[in-house]
Amino acid sequence: MRVRCPHCDDLTTIRKSIQLSEQCREITCHCHNSLCGHVFVCHITPVRTLSLSATPRKSITIPLSDHIDRTQLSLQLDMPIKGEAHAHVRHATHANIA
Numbered sequence: 795m796r797v798r799c800p801h802c803d804d805l806t807t808i809r810k811s812i813q814l815s816e817q818c819r820e821i822t823c824h825c826h827n828s829l830c831g832h833v834f835v836c837h838i839t840p841v842r843t844l845s846l847s848a849t850p851r852k853s854i855t856i857p858l859s860d861h862i863d864r865t866q867l868s869l870q871l872d873m874p875i876k877g878e879a880h881a882h883v884r885h886a887t888h889a890n891i892a
């Protein structure tokens with residue numbers, strides 16, 4: 795990750811990184827420009843989701859980006875999971891036989 799100094803726009807080095815919470819990390823940046831010498835702290839927080847996680851945590855809620863088609867996403871989420879639909883068919887078949 796590259797962070798630029800807000801004063802001189804030179805690159806910085808991240809010297810320290812602390813996880814403050816599930817969704818916030820604090821980093822300390824040192825400016826490479828010896829004439830500037832700025833040392834500053836940033837917070838890194840997710841602000842929107844561009845692509846859904848395949849292993850989501852229930853405690854994490856990050857808003858969806860505006861470019862995501864919510865109608866299409868809703869339809870996809872309602873689709874049966876591979877293997878689950880098969881299991882339902884199998885159960886239905888056994889129920890019909892018994």
Ligand SMILES: [Zn+2]
Nearest residue numbers: 799802825830
């Ligand atoms: Zn600087």
